[in-house]
Amino acid sequence: MNIKAMKRESVGTGASHKDRRAENIPGVIYGKEEGSISVLLNEKEIREVLKTQGDSAIFDVTMEDGKKLQVYIKEVQRHSLKNQILHVSMQTLKAGQKLTVFVPVVLENTENVKIGVLEQALYEVSVETVADKVPEEYTVDAGSLEIGDTLTVADLEQLPDVEIVEEPDTLIATVSAPRVEEEPEEDAADPEVIGEDKAK
Incomplete structure (x- = not known):
């Protein structure tokens, strides 16, 4: 996946608000040769990258001068209450360079577990590899699991x-x-009212 990036000329809180209103997300690209480059990313494009690849995405960035950089996401800052991306930090990659990223873990055939409660404890796994070898996801067949079984x-x-x-x-x-729900205790017999006519 390839997205375009513009060099960011103005920084600061006010400039960031203005950029986001224009549907551009502030970011920074770190690299040994490039140093740090403040950039603006198209919000729609970076959201698509995050949607398809997650917060450990690897993709190409094309600068305004035509220079293309392969990067991976180091950090995504989001608003705590709004569905808003505030900032994206990226690191350049060189051919053959290894990196550590998180890869989603997906359970398959979960509908075949008829008895018992299937609980997933790990949703992503950390791997080390070169950029072009990073798997999109790991899938594990959970369909044959029974009570007491684990993956x-x-x-x-x-x-x-x-x-x-x-x-x-x-x-x-x-x-x-x-989980077995406890049976509610039977209601105790109604207390006898003193003076009540038992003949009724």
């Missing part, structure tokens, strides 16, 4: 040139027994 990082597919950083016994998912 761990050791059950993930081993991909060439991709090292999973997590410990092999890290829990991904488990099936537990359904």
Whole structure:
């Protein structure tokens, strides 16, 4: 995926508000050769990158002068209450450079678990690899799990040139027994009212 970036001339809170009103997201690109470059990213384009690849996205940025940089996202700052991206920090990548990113973990065939409660404990896993080897996601078949069964990082597919950083016994998912609701106690007999005519 390739998005365009404009060099950001003005910085500060006021400039940031103005940029976001114009549907441009402030950002910075860090690199050993480039130093740090303050940029503006098109909000629609960066949202599409985050939607399809997540907060560890790897993509190309084309500068106004035509220079193309391959980058990965280091940090996305979001508004705590609004659905608003405030700032994106990116790091340049060189050919063959390894990086550590988070990859989503997706459970498949969960509808086949008929008895018990399937609970997912790990939704993403940390891996180390080069940019063009980063998997989009790991899928794990949970359809045959029964009560007491678990899935761990050791059950993930081993991909060439991709090292999973997590410990092999890290829990991904488990099936537990359904919780049994306690039966309500039967209502005690109505108390006898003193003086009530028992003959009624």
